Amino acid sequence: MNRAGAIVGRIAQIIPTFFLIGVVVFVLARLLPGDAVSAMLGDRATDEAVRRITHQLGLDRSMVAQFLTFIGQAAQGHFGQSLAFRVPVASLISERLPVTLLLTLMATLIAMCMALPLAFVAAMNANRWPDILIRAVFQVGLSSPVFYVGLVLLTVFAAGLRLFPVGGYGEGLPAHLYHLFLPALTLALSFSAVIMRTLRGSILAVLRAEFVDFARAKGLSARVILLRHVLRSAAITTVTLVGLHIGSLLGGAVITESVFAVPGVGRLMVDSIFSRDYPVIQALTLVLAVLVSLTFLATDLLHGWLDPRAGV
Amino acid sequence: MTPLLPMTPLLEVRDLAITFAPAARVVDGVDFRIMPGEVLGLVGESGSGKSVTLRALLRLLHGARVEGHVLWKGRDVLAMPDAELRAMRGRGMAAVFQEPTAALNPVLPIGLQIDESLAAHTDLSGAARRRRAIELLGEVGIADAARRLGAYPHELSGGQRQRAMIAIALAAGPELLLADEPTTALDVTIQDQILALLLRLVADRHMGLLLVTHDLGVVAETCDRMVVLYAGRVAEAGSVADLLRQPRHAYTDALLRSMPGEGEARTRLSPIPGMAPKLGRPLDACAFVPRCSYASPECSAHRPPMVAVEPRRLSACIAWNRLPARVAA
Numbered sequence: 020m021n022r023a024g025a026i027v028g029r030i031a032q033i034i035p036t037f038f039l040i041g042v043v044v045f046v047l048a049r050l051l052p053g054d055a056v057s058a059m060l061g062d063r064a065t066d067e068a069v070r071r072i073t074h075q076l077g078l079d080r081s082m083v084a085q086f087l088t089f090i091g092q093a094a095q096g097h098f099g100q101s102l103a104f105r106v107p108v109a110s111l112i113s114e115r116l117p118v119t120l121l122l123t124l125m126a127t128l129i130a131m132c133m134a135l136p137l138a139f140v141a142a143m144n145a146n147r148w149p150d151i152l153i154r155a156v157f158q159v160g161l162s163s164p165v166f167y168v169g170l171v172l173l174t175v176f177a178a179g180l181r182l183f184p185v186g187g188y189g190e191g192l193p194a195h196l197y198h199l200f201l202p203a204l205t206l207a208l209s210f211s212a213v214i215m216r217t218l219r220g221s222i223l224a225v226l227r228a229e230f231v232d233f234a235r236a237k238g239l240s241a242r243v244i245l246l247r248h249v250l251r252s253a254a255i256t257t258v259t260l261v262g263l264h265i266g267s268l269l270g271g272a273v274i275t276e277s278v279f280a281v282p283g284v285g286r287l288m289v290d291s292i293f294s295r296d297y298p299v300i301q302a303l304t305l306v307l308a309v310l311v312s313l314t315f316l317a318t319d320l321l322h323g324w325l326d327p328r329a330g331v
Numbered sequence: 332m333t334p335l336l337p338m339t340p341l342l343e344v345r346d347l348a349i350t351f352a353p354a355a356r357v358v359d360g361v362d363f364r365i366m367p368g369e370v371l372g373l374v375g376e377s378g379s380g381k382s383v384t385l386r387a388l389l390r391l392l393h394g395a396r397v398e399g400h401v402l403w404k405g406r407d408v409l410a411m412p413d414a415e416l417r418a419m420r421g422r423g424m425a426a427v428f429q430e431p432t433a434a435l436n437p438v439l440p441i442g443l444q445i446d447e448s449l450a451a452h453t454d455l456s457g458a459a460r461r462r463r464a465i466e467l468l469g470e471v472g473i474a475d476a477a478r479r480l481g482a483y484p485h486e487l488s489g490g491q492r493q494r495a496m497i498a499i500a501l502a503a504g505p506e507l508l509l510a511d512e513p514t515t516a517l518d519v520t521i522q523d524q525i526l527a528l529l530l531r532l533v534a535d536r537h538m539g540l541l542l543v544t545h546d547l548g549v550v551a552e553t554c555d556r557m558v559v560l561y562a563g564r565v566a567e568a569g570s571v572a573d574l575l576r577q578p579r580h581a582y583t584d585a586l587l588r589s590m591p592g593e594g595e596a597r598t599r600l601s602p603i604p605g606m607a608p609k610l611g612r613p614l615d616a617c618a619f620v621p622r623c624s625y626a627s628p629e630c631s632a633h634r635p636p637m638v639a640v641e642p643r644r645l646s647a648c649i650a651w652n653r654l655p656a657r658v659a660a
């Protein structure tokens with residue numbers, strides 16, 4: 020089997036994707052109403068000052084020239100200077116990105132821990148009260164907006180019961196985990212609802228599959244049937260779903276980080292959009308898009324490993 | 332092992348009725364028994380309830396009401412505790428399903444699917460199970476068996492999948508094999524090999540075999556007795572030789588007439604004029620009436636009773652003694 024070759028091919032495929040993302044990002048940032056210079060200098064800046072700053076930032080060059088500079092630098096990991104913070108964009112992002120990654124990772128783990136056992140219980144009791152209860156609770160989780168869930172958790176567990184900090188990130192890993200718990204839970208609630216529903220559905224479908232009946236006809240124990248025959252097949256659909264959902268999790272992080280004042284890239288993104296900080300917006304969108312593509316790649320590879328029929 | 336009395340059937344089915352919700356009675360009052368070392372053919376056109384019956388014997392039907400008695404060595408399968416059922420499945424009664432592609436787990440290698448059957452029913456070590464799995468694949472005619480253990484179902488041809496499924500069913504050394512059209516997907520040479528293998532197991536191990544098939548040629552070559560199903564009911568039952576020489580049910584008569592000339596040894600059932608009946612509420616009449624050339628008003632008046640027309644010969648046909656004998660059986 021030429022699995023290694025297939026993996027390399029799959030990685031090569033995403034390079035053009037990155038270029039296209041670059042184009043879209045560059046254009047979108049320029050479609051934002053308003054401009055960086057007036058955002059920086061305020062309304063009462065003189066024309067002379069505006070012209071000078073515009074020139075300094077290279078914003079008076081042609082779009083094509085600006086784009087080529089952007090792509091050329093991006094390919095080398097240089098994203099220029101932040102207009103608002105006046106520090107290299109790369110260092111800004113490398114400082115904030117781990118926060119968001121940790122948040123996303125925690126959210127995914129919490130969501131899985133909630134969804135996997137409950138999907139199981141729901142599927143094994145399909146249409147009886149445990150199933151109905153579990154689905155009803157998750158339905159609420161799924162239909163509540165992220166910022167609302169965040170505010171409720173914040174009010175109850177942080178402000179009210181004082182079990183968790185109201186915001187921030189803390190120093191050192193234990194403090195990080197502690198500070199990120201509520202925001203991660205916020206993100207995890209709707210995510211776990213999606214996982215739960217998909218996994219429950221696939222377990223139910225697989226339980227009725229012919230090959231599971233055949234496994235029963237062999238006289239296998241319920242445990243072997245469940246763990247070997249049912250779960251593995253059901254996991255295939257679910258893995259794909261979880262992978263595809265990481266993107267929206269990052270989207271949710273933008274809101275959650277604002278609610279909980281978490282210094283991650285989500286909040287950086289919001290701030291940069293308000294200050295028309297093009298280099299930061301571009302770089303961030305690019306980095307996030309690349310991350311999402313890599314997640315898709317990892318999902319594909321995992322899917323190929325779980326399902327021998329998928330040629331990677 | 333306790334020696335079986337010669338007259339104790341492995342399996343005895345009495346008055347089996349299967350109803351899918353809300354009111355589709357697809358099997359209605361089926362009786363038969365299988366002795367050790369006996370080959371019973373279950374014949375009937377598409378939709379007559381062959382596969383559903385076979386699944387009911389192993390308690391594998393979803394969403395169906397199953398009534399009557401399925402006695403495995405005298406124990407009622409329909410009321411068996413789970414542990415006993417599990418021990419019986421695969422080791423007592425094993426099954427070959429109709430569709431190998433659907434029956435094999437697509438994400439597990441063939442070797443593992445044989446191995447787990449051995450692991451469930453024997454004390455063999457891992458290495459011994461592996462050797463046995465290779466032997467089994469060899470027995471069903473899969474070449475290069477050792478290398479094939481790691482193959483996934485989609486990497487095998489249709490015929491190889493069929494044979495792999497048979498190897499899995501035979502793994503635990505069942506006393507009775509329920510085989511749902513085990514040779515339909517195979518070409519004639521392979522078909523003969525597989526049937527010969529099954530008959531060898533019947534002879535050597537005294538295994539019972541329930542062979543579901545469309546193919547009267549296969550029945551004639553392999554079965555001792557046969558049961559003809561029509562619309563979920565037994566039309567007639569008896570020894571294959573008698574039944575093919577002198578049908579005692581108008582449906583069997585039509586079935587034999589629809590077979591092509593004697594020159595062709597192996598023939599599939601070609602359709603009998605008219606439509607197979609829609610299954611639904613149990614009918615208080617013979618279901619074959621609309622297609623029958625011997626029908627009399629009595630046939631529609633009530634459901635014809637099952638009559639022992641000769642010793643070990645049952646028929647549910649009012650016209651049983653008006654049917655012509657077949658020339659040159």
Ligand SMILES: Nc1ncnc2c1ncn2[C@@H]1O[C@H](COP(=O)(O)OP(=O)(O)OP(=O)(O)O)[C@@H](O)[C@H]1O
Nearest residue numbers: 351355357375376377378379380381382383384610
């Ligand atoms: N799950 C189910 N729900 C409702 N009806 C069913 C179900 N499974 C089978 N049936 C019906 O039961 C009847 C008998 O089906 P069965 O599969 O036993 O036929 P068969 O004799 O095996 O036919 P074939 O030769 O085509 O395999 C058919 O009318 C079929 O539509």
Ligand SMILES: [Mg+2]
Nearest residue numbers: 381382383429
């Ligand atoms: Mg069938």
